[in-house]
Amino acid sequence: METGKKVVIVGGGIAGLSAGIYALKAGYQAEIYEKNAVPGGECMGWNRKGYHIDNCIHWLTGTDPDTKLWQVWKTVGAIDENTEYANTSRFYTSRLGDKEVTLWNNLEKTQEELIKAAPEDEAEIRKFIEYVGYAKACVIPSEKPLDMMGIKDYISMGKDMADFPKVMKEYGKINIKDYSQKFKSPVMRKLMTDYLPADYTTYSLLVSYATMVCGNGNIPLKGSLAMSLRIASRFKEMGGILHLNTPVNRIVIEGKKAVGIELEDGTNIAADAVITACDVDFLFGRLISRDYMPKALKKAYENRNGYPITSGFQVAYAIDSDFSGEDTIFFDCEPLQIGSNEFSRMSVKSYAYDKSFAPEGKTVLQANIVQSDSDYQFWESLSKEEYSAKKAHFAEKVTKRIIREFPELEGKIELLDCWTPLTYNRYCNAYHGSYMGFVTTVGNKQMRFKGVVKGVDDLYIAGQWVMSPGGLPIAVVSGKFAVQRILKREKRSIDI
Ligand SMILES: Cc1cc2nc3c(=O)[nH]c(=O)nc-3n(C[C@H](O)[C@H](O)[C@H](O)COP(=O)(O)OP(=O)(O)OC[C@H]3O[C@@H](n4cnc5c(N)ncnc54)[C@H](O)[C@@H]3O)c2cc1C
Known part of the structure; x- marks a missing residue:
């Protein structure tokens, strides 16, 4: 049913794309404004030197066709009955x-x-x-x-x-x-x-x-970026408009109502409803005043030990062999001091399970050193030059530790890229570089809040931060839920 009403969505990650698709299904016009050149947000991958670095899906919850979540993934075009998965054991x-x-x-x-x-x-x-x-x-x-x-x-x-x-x-x-x-x-x-x-x-x-x-x-074959692009294609095929390279500057509020958005170049875009599908720390503070932030969220930001975040110092390599099949392996390493924290354990993950990521007979390997709030502060404290130098310095140290654990890789391992919590902040405006929602620690309530903004009508929130621990399933259902909230407000059926 065409309603003639327009929903504008801030952010073209999984939550934003999902919101766009469900808005179209509900009969609204839908436009997504995404700051980056590529949709997908944190569900991402990129090419280096003839290899593909896949940087999200370690597992996609909802690949069992008997689940309701599978239906949501199918609706947004992420997977279907014919999807091929990695043969991991x-x-x-x-x-x-x-x-x-x-x-x-x-x-x-x-x-x-x-x-x-x-x-x-x-x-x-x-x-x-x-x-x-x-x-x-x-x-x-x-x-x-x-x-x-x-x-x-x-x-x-x-x-x-x-x-x-x-x-x-x-x-x-x-x-x-x-x-x-x-x-x-x-x-x-x-x-x-x-x-x-x-x-x-x-x-x-x-x-x-x-x-x-x-x-x-x-794990769907071809990786995370391919899945994001499938969802973006579904959105466009259904008639949605996806604006890339178009950062949003603020939500325009008149009286007690969201009436549209202002782009960074000053253009105003009118809307009947706005769904934000980006980081909520960025939303409350940059896009609208922090005064609107729900109490539960405010408390979480003030209690960094009770609600920590997860990020990573990550290094990707090209391996000149078919290394170790599908393994993620954790091992002890010589202590590595990054900022104020010392790490004596690390992991490598082989991407040999997906042949499309590397030329024949070769493999992509990634190392990840888990990073927290304090690690983010370390990276943030560096000047541009120091940051580049430290990244290279730590990547070299990580490489040495991998070769010590896997001597067979000597002479066969080549650095492709490395990135830090700051990368996620620069790329997605992610709070402290977090690629999941708040961690639920013992004694603290699981973070969950309604995707609405008290005091502002027609403004809805999607994205992984609406419910811990975040991740892809929360992102995709939150987009659908935001549209259901619009439908409920209009007293229409929420069955979409
Ligand atoms: C290394 C890694 C491994 C992961 N592994 C898994 C896994 O195995 N399983 C799993 O379920 N999840 C995993 N995740 C988490 C998953 O990627 C995220 O939970 C999910 O992608 C978040 O989606 P989102 O749409 O809520 O947010 P985002 O992906 O952050 O999307 C927000 C979008 O908004 C855009 N944006 C921000 N500010 C603006 C602005 N001002 N104007 C316009 N656009 C803006 C951003 O560019 C971004 O595209 C992993 C993530 C990483 C990085």
């Missing part, structure tokens, strides 16, 4: 000395191997595996926002998630670092702390692993 491997343990996609195989490697932890391992099984029941609400759900919806969600409260009871009030201490074996402790930051609540690890185990977290 493991989540990751942790090494310590001569010991190595792996979380395989097959739970029985994992249990057997872990018990063999750490018989002293058999009881704790069995419990971990049992609860990963329960964690498969974790569902991301995809039909409508939680506050629009009725009693029937809650009953149905309760049924779907029947086993999940068990996981929350056991693993919802302990952080990963404390949880790892339940294991006696040093390599098991590493396995538990390697993947997610130590202050995350433990259930996040179980849910992430469970998503892979149950086949609902695959």
Whole structure:
């Protein structure tokens, strides 16, 4: 149904593109304004020296066609029945000395191997595996926002998630670092702390692993940028207008109503409704006054220890061999001081699972050193010259550590690129360079807020920050939810 009304969207990442597609589905005209030359935001990849650096999807939640989230991904054109996925068989491997343990996609195989490697932890391992099984029941609400759900919806969600409260009871009030201490074996402790930051609540690890185990977290072949471009094409094919290289300067508010946006070049664009789908720290402060910020968000920004963020110092390499198949491997390294923090553990991930990323017989390898708020401050404190020099300096140190761990790479490893939390801030205006939403730490409420702005009508918020932990599924459903909020305000059906 054509309404003749226009929805303007700020940001062409996954949330913005999704909002655009659902706005068109609901009969609105839709225009997206994106500051970068390429859509996709943090769901991104780029080419260097004949290689493709894929920089997002480690797993895409919602690849199981029996889930409601799959339907959303299909609607936006990200995946469908014919999508081909990487043939991966493991989540990751942790090494310590001569010991190595792996979380395989097959739970029985994992249990057997872990018990063999750490018989002293058999009881704790069995419990971990049992609860990963329960964690498969974790569902991301995809039909409508939680506050629009009725009693029937809650009953149905309760049924779907029947086993999940068990996981929350056991693993919802302990952080990963404390949880790892339940294991006696040093390599098991590493396995538990390697993947997610130590202050995350433990259930996040179980849910992430469970998503892979149950086949609902695959990696679409051709990578993250290709997926973003598929979604952008769907938006344009449906009649949406995507303005690239067009940064937005502010939301125009008249009285108590958002009436459009002002572009950085001063042009005013009128709209019946505005959806912002960019970082919310940028929204409240740059696009509109910080006075409008919801209380919960304000508290999170003031409590940096309670609501930390995640970013990375990342280095990509071309490897002149078919290196190690599909592995993400964590290992001890000689301590590396970056700013005020010292790192003695790092990981490499081989992208050999996708042949389109490298010439035949060669592979892309990436290293990631997880970065936090304080690391961001270090990078930010540097002058332009110091920043470039430090990046090169640390990349070289990382390379040396990789060669020490994998001597077979000597003479076969070439630096392609390296980037820092500052890169995410420059590229996407991401708060402290975060590529996920706020981390939920023990004792703090999970961050979640309604995608509306109190005191401003016709302004809606999409994007991964509306619900922790963020990530692609939250981004894609938040775009749909923003449009449903418009429909509800217009007293129309929210079934889209
Ligand atoms: C290394 C890495 C690995 C990841 N792995 C996974 C994973 O395995 N699974 C998963 O689910 N998620 C993963 N993520 C997270 C995922 O990429 C993000 O959660 C998601 O892409 C966020 O989408 P978004 O649309 O909410 O925000 P963004 O992608 O940040 O989009 C916001 C958009 O707004 C634009 N913008 C900002 N300011 C303006 C302005 N003034 N005017 C116009 N446009 C503006 C930005 O350029 C950007 O395009 C990963 C991210 C990274 C970087």
